[in-house]
Amino acid sequence: MFTIRVGKRKIKLLNWIIFILVLFFIIYLIGSVFFMIPVFTKSYNYKLVKENYEINNKVFFKNLWFTCKTTEEYKIKAENNFIYDALEKDLIKDGFKKRKQKLIRVNKSLGTCKNDRDLYKKNHSDNYVLFKLNGEKEKKVIYGNDYNDEYVTAKISDKVIKNVNIISNVNKNKIGKYLVTYTMNISKDYTQRLYRIVNVKDEEKPVIKIEGEKNLFLNYSEAYKEPGYTAVDNYDGNITNNVEVKNTVNSKKTGTYKITYKVKDSSNNVAIEQRIVTVKEQNKTVNKEEPKIQVKDGITYVNGVLIVNKTYSLPKNYNPKVNKTALKALKNMQADAKALGLDLKLVSGYRSYETQKKLYENYVLKDGVEKANTYSAKPGNSEHQTGLAFDIGKVDSSFANTDEAKWIEKNAHLYGFIVRYPKDKIDVTGYIYEPWHVRYLGVDLATKVWESNLTLEEYLGLK
Ligand SMILES: [Zn+2]
Structure with missing residues (x-):
């Protein structure tokens, strides 16, 4: 059968080798007929869907001689990286190896692949395994409050499983996201897991404490000195250094200003506080000496100026009629306007x-004594009885916003008049703002009073 012409012995040895190989091949053929299950590969696709992750898995069943070899390929999809990383780590613990984007595990078992396939299908079936989170999959816990685990529902073939393993690292005293892992073993090489995220949060605003007065008054051109403040947070502690202060106070300008204190804690909870600073009017008191008060026939003169107010009244029989000089000045003013x-x-x-x-x-009768006193004088206390006072335009608070009222405010002194009851001076004059009521003082004095920004009482040193 072989015609290789080499030494006689060598041809004999070669024949033996061929004979043995042929014999083994025959034994292999006989063996395969009697002992080997036909070689096949079958695959099974399966998707495991849980509350916050999903596993797409493909498993290959391949038999070789008497051994069944299964190759599982897992592809994980998770709601967030937090769960993804944990799940991947846990599967590697279960014997999976990472290859590209997949996790792969090879198992070998004795027996037929058919039995393994049936067992695999059964274990992985939703009817067979029930494993669900109770409560929220992401649970918020307010910092400092206890975390109460709501556990899981775990059943295998309708039988409640009690030995679900729980691993939790929740620390209620430290804000952050934590993971609670629930593990249930279904078979020797199949484990299901559930994950719950526990978010310990601080939702409490810091507390800003303003030192000193919340309503602060400054004299004109007096520098603002910050009386201080502190900010304390339930989580971060003292965060006074983080307070942003917005200060727009201009002490060279009369008015009301806001100082805003704002602070944010590490969880972005914001607290805001405010201080109101009022820069008072420029004090131009002309008469620093004691006012000279004279009473003649029941009529009061302060530094020679006739005064009628809630303190100083006129006698019942004082009946001068309208002052002619004042009336003339009024007519001039009206004409110019x-x-x-x-x-x-x-x-x-x-x-x-x-x-x-x-x-x-x-x-x-209409408004009661108290209210009537804020806008009307008692008999004897009305400036109108002097013949030197006029109400012009409209006797109504709406008059304040008219062009007429604004013009009077700026020009009346040029004709010898002052607006007798200015804005925000009720504590001095006893009357609400009356933009319509003017009092004749003569151009000189009216101009001085106007420039001082004071009421007549203040200008004369009565208050
Ligand atoms: Zn009046």
Whole structure:
């Protein structure tokens, strides 16, 4: 059969070798007929869907001689990296190896692949295994509060499983995200896991404490000195250094200013506090000496100026009628205003004691004594009885916003008048803002009072 022409012995040995190989091949053929299950490869696709992750798995069943070899390929999809990383780590613990984007595990078992396949299908079936989280899959815990685990529902073939293993690293005293892992063993090489994220959060705002007055008053041009503040947070502790202060105070300008204190804690909870700073009007008190008060025939003169207010009244029989100089000044003022298109209509001028008495009594009937006193004088206490005071434009608070009122405010002194009851001076004059009520003082004095920004009482040193 072989015609290789070499030494005789060597040909004999070769024949033996061929004979043995042929014999083994025959034994292999006989063996395969009697002992080997036909070689096959079958695959099974399976998807495990859990609350916050999903595993796409493909498993190959391959038999070789009497051994069944299964190759599992897992592809993980998770709701977030937190779960993904944990799941991947746990599967590697179960014997999986990472290859590209897949996790692969090879198992060998004795027996037929058919049995392994049936067992695999059974173990992985949703009807067979019930494993679900109770409660939320991401649970918020307010910092400092206890975490109560809501556990899981775990059943294998309708039988409740009690030995689910729980691993948790939740620390209620430290804000952050934690993972709780629930593990249930279904078979020797199949484990299911559930993950719950526990988020320990601080939702409490820091507390800013403002030292000193919350409503602070500054004299004109007096520098603002910060009285101080502190900020304490339930989680971060003292965060005073993080307070942002916004200060717009201009002490060279009369007005109301806000100082804002704002602080954020490490969880972005914001606290805001405010201080109101009022820069008072420039104090131009002219008369620093004691005012000279004279009373003549029951009429009070302060530094020579006739005064009628809630303190100083006029006698019942004082009946001078309208002051002619004042009336002339008023007419001049009205004419000039009219040229500018402004109507300074005279509403009320001289009023006798009797007229004021009737007027006041009507107001009391209408509004009660207390309210009536803020806008009307008692008989004897009305400036209108002097013949030097006029109500012009409209006797109504709405008059304040008119062009007429604004013009009076800026120009009345040029004609010898002052707005007798200025804005925000009720504590001095006893009257609400009356932009319509002017008092004749003469150009000189009216101008001085106007420039001082003071009420007549303050200017004369009465208050
Ligand atoms: Zn009046």
